[in-house]
Amino acid sequence: MSLAADRTDTPADRSSGAPRDLRLTALTKEFATFTAVRSLDLEVPAGTFFALLGPSGCGKTTTLRMVAGLESPTSGTIHLGNDEITWEKPYRRPVNTVFQNYALFPHLDVRENVAFGLRRRGAKDVDRQVQEMLELVELEAQARKKPPQMSGGQQQRVALARALINRPEVLLLDEPLGALDLKLRRAMQIEIKRIQTEVGLTFVHVTHDQEEAMTMADTIAVMNGGVIEQMGSPTELYENPRTTFVANFLGQSNLIAGTVTSAEGDVVRVDMHGTQVSIPADRAHVRSGNGWIGIRPEKVLVAPEGEPIDAPGNHLPGGVITDVSFVGVSTQYLVMMPWGQELMAFEQNTGRRRILQQGDRVDVSWRPEFAFLLPADQDVNAGALEEV
Amino acid sequence: MRRGRFTGYWLMLPAALWLGVFFVIPFYSLLATSLYDPEGSVLTGYDVTYHVANFWDAISEHWDELWRSLWYAGLATLICAVLGYLLAYAIAFKAGRWRNFLLVLVIAPFFTSFLVRTLSWKLILADDGFIVDALQTLHLMGDDDRLLATPVAVIAGLVYNFLPFMVLPLYASLEKIDVRLIEAASDLYASPSRGFLKVTLPLSMPGVVAGTLLTFIPAAGDYINAQLLGSTNQRMVGNVIQDLFTDTGDYAAAGALSVTLMAIIVALVVIYIRKAGTEELL
Numbered sequence: 001m002s003l004a005a006d007r008t009d010t011p012a013d014r015s016s017g018a019p020r021d022l023r024l025t026a027l028t029k030e031f032a033t034f035t036a037v038r039s040l041d042l043e044v045p046a047g048t049f050f051a052l053l054g055p056s057g058c059g060k061t062t063t064l065r066m067v068a069g070l071e072s073p074t075s076g077t078i079h080l081g082n083d084e085i086t087w088e089k090p091y092r093r094p095v096n097t098v099f100q101n102y103a104l105f106p107h108l109d110v111r112e113n114v115a116f117g118l119r120r121r122g123a124k125d126v127d128r129q130v131q132e133m134l135e136l137v138e139l140e141a142q143a144r145k146k147p148p149q150m151s152g153g154q155q156q157r158v159a160l161a162r163a164l165i166n167r168p169e170v171l172l173l174d175e176p177l178g179a180l181d182l183k184l185r186r187a188m189q190i191e192i193k194r195i196q197t198e199v200g201l202t203f204v205h206v207t208h209d210q211e212e213a214m215t216m217a218d219t220i221a222v223m224n225g226g227v228i229e230q231m232g233s234p235t236e237l238y239e240n241p242r243t244t245f246v247a248n249f250l251g252q253s254n255l256i257a258g259t260v261t262s263a264e265g266d267v268v269r270v271d272m273h274g275t276q277v278s279i280p281a282d283r284a285h286v287r288s289g290n291g292w293i294g295i296r297p298e299k300v301l302v303a304p305e306g307e308p309i310d311a312p313g314n315h316l317p318g319g320v321i322t323d324v325s326f327v328g329v330s331t332q333y334l335v336m337m338p339w340g341q342e343l344m345a346f347e348q349n350t351g352r353r354r355i356l357q358q359g360d361r362v363d364v365s366w367r368p369e370f371a372f373l374l375p376a377d378q379d380v381n382a383g384a385l386e387e388v
Numbered sequence: 389m390r391r392g393r394f395t396g397y398w399l400m401l402p403a404a405l406w407l408g409v410f411f412v413i414p415f416y417s418l419l420a421t422s423l424y425d426p427e428g429s430v431l432t433g434y435d436v437t438y439h440v441a442n443f444w445d446a447i448s449e450h451w452d453e454l455w456r457s458l459w460y461a462g463l464a465t466l467i468c469a470v471l472g473y474l475l476a477y478a479i480a481f482k483a484g485r486w487r488n489f490l491l492v493l494v495i496a497p498f499f500t501s502f503l504v505r506t507l508s509w510k511l512i513l514a515d516d517g518f519i520v521d522a523l524q525t526l527h528l529m530g531d532d533d534r535l536l537a538t539p540v541a542v543i544a545g546l547v548y549n550f551l552p553f554m555v556l557p558l559y560a561s562l563e564k565i566d567v568r569l570i571e572a573a574s575d576l577y578a579s580p581s582r583g584f585l586k587v588t589l590p591l592s593m594p595g596v597v598a599g600t601l602l603t604f605i606p607a608a609g610d611y612i613n614a615q616l617l618g619s620t621n622q623r624m625v626g627n628v629i630q631d632l633f634t635d636t637g638d639y640a641a642a643g644a645l646s647v648t649l650m651a652i653i654v655a656l657v658v659i660y661i662r663k664a665g666t667e668e669l670l
Contacts, residue, residue, distance in 0.1 A: 070571050090574045091583075103572040107590045116586075117576035162576070 019046035020081030022067065022170050022202060027076035029062050036062040038226040039076065044170070044204060044219075049196050051205045051217035055249070055383070059226040060206045061100075064172050067204065068097045080169060091120070096163035097172040101179060102155045104147035110134070110158050111143045117166040133165040136195065153184045160192065164199065173205040177212065189215045210250045214238070222246050224383065238296075240283050244374050247294050249383030254300065254343045255292040255374070263287045268373060273339040277314045283372040290376035297344035299370040302333060303353075305361040314371070316364040319343070321356050331355050335364055421643030434639065442644040450628050450645060457624040458652070460539070460614075461607035464546035465554075468603045469596065471547070472554035476595070479555075480562035494555050506545055506616050513541050513617065537619035545613035553602040561595025562588070597664045605653055625649055 022044040029037040037059040044050045052060040065071040067078060069090030078086045085093055096117065105113050111130055118126045134140045137157040147155055156176060163171055173192070177185045193216045196203045207213050213220050214234040221231040222245070230237060230246045237250055247253035258272040268284040270277050272293055279293070302319070303309040322342060323334035326349075333345045333356065343364065349355070356362065420436050422443070428434035447454065479490045497505055512519060513535040523529040535541050565588060573583035611626030618624075625645060632642035 068575055070575070089579075090571075091577045091579055095575075097572070097575045099568055099572055101568065103566065103568040105569060105572070105587060107587075116573070116578075120577040120582060120586075166576070 021046050023079040025077045028074045030074045046202050047200050048218045049203045051213035051220045053213040053220050054223035058223040060223045064206050069093050094169040096166050096168040098159045098163045098176045100174045102159040109144050109146050114161045133161045137161045152180050170202045242285050244378040245383035253294045255294050255380050258293045259290050260288050278368045279371045279373045286375045292374040294372045295366050298346040299366050300345035301365045302345050302362045309365040319362045319364045321358050321360045418643050421639050422647045424640040426640045442640045446641045446644040453623050453625045453628045457608050461604050464543050464607050465600050465604040467547045468551050468554040472558050476555050476558035476562050494552050506612050509545050541617040542614050542622045545617045546607045550603040554599040557598035558595040561592045565591050
């Protein structure tokens, strides 16, 4: 079934038919002892899947709760289209939340949990809508069960159905998959993404799991310390991070100290421990002085000393393999470089060459278009130690 | 697991023995007393003659007191429920760091004896006490009206004495409620009052049931409040039983009335629990 197609016959309790953009302007939340969100500006286009990604304590959940109306901002505004909802009561906002631990009503069965929002608004043909929603999340058979009798994955789907049935203009998801095991989490990610595409509503998803954000979201905003570090599509963020935090938090990065020697045209040349490397100008976020040269581990190629490497430019001899982890689809190497830094290199196990051993002498290389350059004043370890 | 098989029974044994000696045997004796020959006396001795008519005699003769006990206790329970719910709700959700202090205050009256506390109410409600004076000054009471020796005094005494038994179970069940459920209700278009009716109240029902039982059962059998704060017009069944046992020496009637009161309370409790449907709640 398609919910989007059903929109025409829903009760006319929505203020307007057309979906509206969510806009946060200079949103700030101060608690007694710290500032959770600092002057945040954010625009979420209607109908997109938006992820707020960041480590715990970065302010992402507080931001979400302000949009839901469960927390009031210290300053700043929240708009839906042209309507300001900053101070609107939570029960008057066309916004629903899938809570972190689901917050299902334990005294009501699945059917009544899902019907809760519709009943409060006095909607007609509640039974039919609940039935359709339970079909969408494949829980028809569990309709009479109470939440405590259900598994985590089932509870998660009830929570999703309970929020979704109200067809909110914005659906907020607060770490909705955090309590599930890895396999189920992957399955639910695809499921939620499918449902979002099907219903076409705006989803704002809060998570600390970068893989989850990349799998599901059209746009990701990486949050750190109450501010947004960078915003863009998953590929954009991954391929061209602007800060060391994003480079380390979203996947992993090799960051190598270097000094800009020239910046002309569309190439920035950098001296890296005696080797000249070039970086495309649109990926160089400093134009002079010192910087961090960044390269993703899977972009780093290694080959036994003297053998040809399939990459033009940036050829770095003199590496020694110090660690080898075989993880099935790929092998992860640590390579000690002549200047005393270990670089990570991930290699697909294509079988074209034998897997290298610890102590092997290797040459290292990467294609210049994959490197990026970040300001040297940023902490090289920012975001690196904050994995799950 | 052979060793653990009987552990549960061993652990139950002390309490079972205690109840056997101090509840089952006395209850049997009470039941036997209620069936004594009504002609017996301390001098001539008593015989168990299975004189069931004791019950009809006692009930018909003391119907007023029985009925009064039930409705005084019922009204006191209702007032306790309203006052207690407000108090427990405030302590559980609004008290913040004062929570423990307020709980201690709820329990504080237990540090003084029941009798002393009830006697002090006699002073509070006295004809020249400040409450009566104030109400008379405001012309809410006539000059000759009194509070003592009225149903108001007895019910007020019952409410005061049993309020903590209402507050504590209510607090325990309110405090357990996950505030995120209340947030979820408000996220799902429930105004604060709807959210209370649909989420908070149903989830606190175990506390409501426990509190009302802990209040109603002892209140229905209470005789101290009626004796100290009431007059002969506010006599409750407890006063009658006490008189029959200690003054009149009519053991058969006293026993029959005690058993009747117990039977009525058990019946009411069963109906109440069925109606409240607390087994549904986790």
